[in-house]
Amino acid sequence: MNQIEDCLEKIAEVNEEALYPSDLKEAVIGMVERYGQKPLVLMSTQKCLKIFMERDGMSEDEALEYFDFNVIGSWLGEGTPCFATLVDDII
Numbered sequence: 001m002n003q004i005e006d007c008l009e010k011i012a013e014v015n016e017e018a019l020y021p022s023d024l025k026e027a028v029i030g031m032v033e034r035y036g037q038k039p040l041v042l043m044s045t046q047k048c049l050k051i052f053m054e055r056d057g058m059s060e061d062e063a064l065e066y067f068d069f070n071v072i073g074s075w076l077g078e079g080t081p082c083f084a085t086l087v088d089d090i091i
Helices: 003-014 022-027 045-056 060-071
Strands: 028-032 040-044 082-084
Touching (some): 003 028, 003 040, 022 040, 022 045, 028 082, 040 045, 045 060
Parallel strands (some): 040 082
Antiparallel strands (some): 028 040
16 A cells, blocks of 8 residues: 555545545545544645646646636535645745
């Protein structure tokens, strides 16, 4: 098993409802927790966009539009993953 699979397994142990898009598994960067709630999968927005551009041949604008509508715009219930944009990716 690799680190991502280990992380996903640990999250599933405490939150069997935690979801993530399996075709974007390489964009998993950890888990996120908040008081009183079960842990969720944390994914990198930038890694998702990179996957769309490299794997699917999208331009940056196409990848961002696809991500906004089809990924972050999809509510799958309480197990919906979270997406992070890191400080280095904002500046």
